[in-house]
Structure formats: C-alpha cells, structure tokens
Amino acid sequence: MAVDICFFALAACICAYFLFPRKPTNLPPGPTGLPIIGSLLHLGRKPNESLFELSRRYGPIMCLRLGSRTTIVVSTAMAAEEVLQKHDQAFAGRTVVDAVRTPGHVEGSLVWNQQGPKWRELRRICNMEMFASRRLEASRGLREQKMRVLIDHIGAACAEGRPVDIGKCAFTTTLNLVSNSIFSQDVVDLGSESAGEFKSLVWDILEAAGTPNLADYFPALRVVDPQGLRRRITVSFQRLHAFFEEMIDRRLESYAAKGQKKDQDFLDALLQHVTHSAGKLTVNDFKPLLVDMFVAGSDTSSVTVEWAMAELMKHPEKMAVARSEILDAITCKGRTVEESDIPNLPYLQAVVKETLRLHPPVPLLIPHRADEEVEVGGFTIPKHAQVLVNEWGICRDSGSWDDPNAFLPDRFLASDINFKGQHFQFIPFGAGRRICPGLPLAFRMIHLMLASLLYHFSWRLPDGIEPDQLDMGDKFGVTLQKAIPLTLIPSL
Template identity: 35%
Template sequence: MALSLYLLYFLVLAIVSIIFLNLFKKSNSKLPPGPPKLPIIGNLHQLGELPHQSLWRLSRKYGPVIFMKLGTVPTIVVSTPETARQVLRVFDLNCCSRPSLAGSKKLSYNYRDIAFSPFNDYWKEVRKIGVQELFNIKRVQSMEPIMYEEMSKIIDSFSESASTKTPVNLSEKFLSLTAGVMCKASFGVSFQDTVLNSERFNELIPEALKILGSFSASDFYPYVGWIMDRFTGLHKLRERSARDLDAFCEQMINMHLKKDKEENEDFVDLLLKLEKDQVVLGHEKFTRDNIKAILINILLAGIDTAAITMTWAMTELSRNSRLMKKVQSEIREKFGDKEIISLEETDELEYLNMVVKETWRLHPPSPLLIPREVKTEFEINGYTIPVNTRLQVNAWAIGRDPDAWKDPDVFLPERFVDSDINAKGQYFELLPFGGGRRICPAIYMGTKMVDFGLANLLNRFDWKLPEGMKAEDMKMEEAPGLTINKKHDLLLIPVKL
C-alpha cells in the first residue's frame, strides 16, 4: 500500500514537472536570440573588458535585441535607435525601475539618490526637486561667475605652458576645470580646501565610477557573489571609496551648518533646508543620508562626464586639421576679441554644437545606459521581454548603427547640418543623457559646461601635437568603467595667439 502511494506520488510529480517544463518552454519561446550559454557563468565570459564593444559585436551577429544570461541574471540588450525608442518611450513605464546592484547601493546610501533609486514615489519627488531646484536654467546661469574664475585659472596655466612649448595633459585639466566649477557651485568651496586633497580627489571620481561599472560577482550571483567580491578586493575598494565620499559630504554639510546665513545659497543649503523642514518624500523623511546620496550623484555625474566629452572632442579635432580650423574660425569670427566667451554666447556657435553632438555620437560618456529592471512584460520586434529581466541600452552601438548613420566610424560634424537631432532624449539615435523617465535631469548644465570649456580654449589657443607625433599616432583606446574615459591621457601643446 505504501509502495503504491509512493509510486502515485512520483507519477503525479513527474506529470506536474513535464507540464511545468512545457509551459516554461512555451513561455520562453519568444525570447530574443542570443549567444550560447555556459553552465554557471552563462554569457559572462563574452563581455570582455569593454562590455559595450563586446555587446555591439554580438548584436551584429544576433540582431538588435539579444538575450543573455549573465551569471544567474537574465539580461536583454537593445542596440538600435528603433529598439531604444520602444524601451525608452513606448514601454518606458514597464521598465523604468532600477535593479539592485552592490556598487550603486553602497554609493547611494541604499538608493536614496536620483540615478539609482528604483521607480517609486520617492524617486519621482526627489527627481522633481532636482529638475526644479538644482539643475534649472537660472541656477546654471548663476554659476557663470564661478565658471569665469575657473576658466581664467586654466587659461593662465596654458599660457605658461605655451611660453615654454610644454605639452599639457588636457584629460587632467578638463577634470580639474569641471571639478573646480562643480565644487564651488554645489558646495561653495574649492576641492583643494576639503578633506580630499587635489590628488586624492582626482583619483576618487574615476575610482568610484570604475567601481560602479566594474564586474561585481554580487550583481550576477545573489546571496553568494559577495564572497568573490571580498576575495578580489572589490568589496574593500568599494568600502574605501564610500568612506572617502562620505567624509567629503560630512565636511561639506558641517561647513554649511556653520556658515553665515546671508551667503549665497548653493546645493547643500537647499538640501539642508529640506532636512530642517522635515520634508517627507515618498514615504520617508528626508535625512542626512538623502542629502549625501544626492551630493554624490552631483559629484560623480557632474564632474566626470563633461570632462570626458571635452577630452574626446579635442582628441578628434586634433586628428583632423580641417575640422579644427573650421570650428576655430567660427568661434574667432564671432568672439575672437573676447577674453572669455559667455554661456549665452555659446548658443551662437552652430558648428561647435555639431562637433559636440558628433563627439557624443561616437564617444557617449556612458556607453551602456544605467541598467533598468523590467516590472511588466512587453514585446519588442515580436520578442517577449519577461518580468524581472535586466535591460540594457547600448548607446555606443546606437551611435555606430549603419542604418542610422552614414559612414558611422567617421568623425564628421557636418552630418548634423539641417538635422533636428539633439541630445534631449526625443531622438533615439543620440543618447548621451539617456531617455524616457530616467533621462538625466542635468542636461542643460552638462551641455553648457562642455560648450563653455571648448569654446574658450579653442578661441584662446591653437593646439599642436607633441614633437614627433603624427595624427595617425594618437591612441584612441577606451578605459573601462561606467563612463568611458580615453585610456591614454590627451597631451597637446597650447600655442598662444
């Protein structure tokens, strides 16, 4: 009797298992194509040091929508303007949340920031504050005196180098420029006067972004991946970076609590007011951790991305003397006699605007947009995008799509003549700031920083390659990370006019 019950039990279990497996197979029959997977690691071995390039190559073989298994995590990658449009506009609400990731969790004080917070009432309200209070046009314009001051410093520095015909490291100088502007505008202080001295500050921003973009086993193997992160040292590096950033934020906050109330209000003052008024965002009170999470967002996104764009733009112009002369001619014909070109005046520089857009196309600061998490199933190109899938948009691949761009590998600003394409998120061929509900709220600030920096340095100086170097010798390799810096620093000799 007992044996019969066991047989019946196993028979029922077998039938249920077969039904379940058939249903599972059927439900996955519309998954996008993708490369074969290995046991345990899935497709992780195919990402390489520069995942955006690896995924681009895979998309050329398997199509604009591909399915991969990264460790235990099902992942969809889209790589064309049309598939990006469906993700970022048509089905934006289905997938505008964020997955849980170890690095972003640590550096955002458990998702109390704008960039990495999941899609919920808190995110909606904190983003609204960012758009209306922190990054609006009026506040950016109020930063202009600071930008003038920092630009004057860098021009003086380049003038000294020009007199001795010494190459300058533009990669470092652009980072110093944006750091100087953002620190004074956001925190009211020069970064040299903080707990992060100049050398550590220059290391910390790239280090934090590298942490956010690096392989973390915790992100692909929940519950057990932390063991590998400790073994590789990533956990220790993450803790150190978070500790230094926290110390910086604490110093900024304490300094503002002691300062004269009549001094100009900056970002920290505004956020401290929210804490003092006990504002509730979503379902939680706005606290010190919320302030620090948002400040770190400003610090990382506001400094690095603009510097990266300026570096790549100057790299491309230095490789092509025709383009360099054309953009300088436009600037000097309009403002050649000016000591410093203003933010408003950069709006008149149409060709420079094309140069910047072309730089964003070939060298988007964030080549893989911050991953999304699918909360509601939807379809793209007839393929099912399942719930709880991680979804990635490859902006680097989109900028090189031959169906969207003629001669996609050629740096050609003229392609934007009589073109309405811009970087504000409505045109999915160009996504330097992302798109949809998760589009960067600081587009105007980022764009103006780039325009201002390039316009003034191209106006005041000619630029030569170091002695013995030819344009074709310039190294164009990318460094890994959440944002894509030039792997080799850009060294150029300024020539004073």
C-alpha cells in the same frame, strides 16, 4: 562537515537552476551560452563592443543569460524607442550593481534608486534647486569665471613651454564648477596634486561600478564580494562622505554665527529640506545624492571635452574650421568666451554632438530593469530582466548613420538631431523618465570649455607624434575614458 554539506547543496541548487531553467516563451534570440555561467565569457574587457558584435548576429533585441541574470540588450534606435518611450514606465526600474550596494547608498541615490516617492522627491529637488533654468542662468557668471581660471592656468604652462594634460584640466574645472554650485567653493586647485587624486577617486568608483561582477550574476556570492568591488567602492564613498561632512559642518557653524546667507547654493537647499521634513530626512540621507552630483557631474563633461580635443587633434582640418568659426564670431578680442556666444557657433555644436556620438560618456547607459513582463519588438521581456541600451552600438549602427565610424561633425550641420532624448539614434544622456537630469548643465559646461580652449590657444601634439598616430583607445567603466591621457602643447 556541515560546511561541506552546505557547499554541495548550494552547488546542486545552482546546477538544477541552470540545467532545468523555467524560461518565458518567446524570448529574443541570443547565444546559447555555457552551463552555469551562460554567456559571461562573451562580455570580454569591453562589453559595449562585444555586445555590439553579437547584435550583428542575433539582432537589435537580444537575450543573454549572464549567470542567473536574464539580460536584454537593445542595439538600434527603433528598439531603444520602444523601451525608453513606448514602455518607459515598465522599464524605469534599475538593475542595481552589487558594487554600489553599500549601506544607505542606493536608497539615497538618484542614479540607482528605484522609481518611487523617494526617487521622485530627489529628482524634484535636483530639478528645482540645481538644474532649473533660473538657477543655471544665475550661475552663468560662475562658469565663465572658472573658464578664466582655466585659461590663466594654461597660459602659464604656455609661457613655460609645458605640456597640458587636457583631461585633468577639464576634470578639475568641472569638479570646481560642481563644487561651487553645491558648496560655493572650489575643491582643488588646477595646479595641485589633489586634482589628480580626486580624478583617480572618481574613476575608481566608475570603474568598479562598471566592471563585470560575479556577485551580480550569482547573487549567492554577494555575501563574500568575490572581486572586492563593493569593498573598494565603499572606501571611495567613505572618502567623499568625510569631505561632505566637513562642508556640512562648516555650513552649520556659519548658520550659527551669521545666520543663513541670501544667495543660496544647493547645500543650503538640502539643509532646508532637512529642516522642513520634521525629522523625516537627515543630512545622511543626502550624501548619496551628493556622490551622484560629484561623480557624474565632474566626469561625463570632462571626458567629453578630452575626447573632442583628441578628435580635433587627429583631424587638423576640422580643428581649423572650429577655431576659425570661434575667432570670427568673437570680434571683441581680449575677452573670454561667454555662454551667449554658443548659439552662434554651429560647427562647435556639431563637434560636440559628433564627439558624443563616437564616444558616448556612458556606453551602455545605466542598466534598466523590467518592472513587469512586456512585449517589445514581438518578443517577451520577462519581469525583472536587466535591460542594457547599448548606446555605443546604436551610434555605430549603419542603419542610422552614414559612415558611422568616421568623425564627421558636418553630418549635424543640416540636421535637427539633438541629444535631449527625442532622437533615439542619439541618446548619450538617456531618454524618458530616467534621462540624466544634469543634461542642461553638462550642455553649458562642455561647449563653454571646448570653445575657451580653442579660442585662446593653438594646440600641437608632443614632438614625434603625428595626428594619425594619436592613440584613440578607451577603457571601459560606467563611463568611457580615454586609455592614454591626452597631453598637448599650447601656444598663443
């Protein structure tokens, strides 16, 4: 009886909230929505595409009620500039999805933590110890060595006439690059089954975090986790934490036996911070940060390489131009591509930019939150509203791009547009204080890997598939994965 009373009381509160809501005046336009659920049904399986279509009707700044959550969607460069530059401080908060609310994760995560002293300290550590120019320059040889391993692996497949899963190879290579930067060792072997298992683990996290979740729209449901997304992601986090604990224990044992090594990696730097914090920080405080590094670092770069190869296979004439440029630029035959070659490959850089434009790794970016009431574009954005920047839609806005749905790398050849956060029609890594801190490393990895694949091999589609038949469908998560993995056959 008591349970029934509580249920009906809760239902009455929800109905009262939605039937008699108190809304700020001057909200942006948007669909009216249904009672209780609002516009949830508008999201569909690919919210980036659904929201882009809605923006054509309601405008570049749009308001939707998703359950109990007020959501503002930004769909043009001008609106994005207002949010991420003019009002950067006000929108630097995070709307934390319920799936990642596992104990201790949000507080130690650079991606999900709210701006504040802890977040600033995490960002400072990452910028100094992982992504600083001196660090990246010092690890250049490591990245080039991993490219040689990749080329040897593909060379073996080439000799045997075996097809190559481009996404899996790219993921494994970037995962080992990230792992070496953190732990000074590989995580998996290119030819092992564990590579696919790690890829599945990372995608499971990204898919769960990106899935529309009833617990986000109706906070009262968080206690039951109705879709099981938090339970699912918790298991994945636990598997990664177990791996981290093993690496940390080995390092501490090495300290005890041999002392600290001279050439420090990111784990050494983190352990020093723990030591110098006088008990304020523990190893457990940094596990969420390591999850961020592994998940974001390995996935965004590898999916971009896979999409770039898919677009080039679909457009053989552009593949020919890209390969010709690389072969002409590297006149000393027999050596591998080096990072110092990249500035001399403008068409390759244009291919990467056009790939990031058509297939932004994080289509809706990571959701922002209004930390105060702000006026944007003449509309009022209420405090604590979720703010989604539809980067996928911005990159298909005909107001910013000619023929926006076409793969045209040449559009960037005579343009100074880059993806470093200053050109708001093209911000695949975000902008402002929440811009992805790993951008400098991603830039190096993507260009080096793509150039290596094109320089050493010719590629063809499996028998029976013509370029215009190549499936370019995607699947939505936090990142935008290729729905059908790209499998190609290499030749020398």
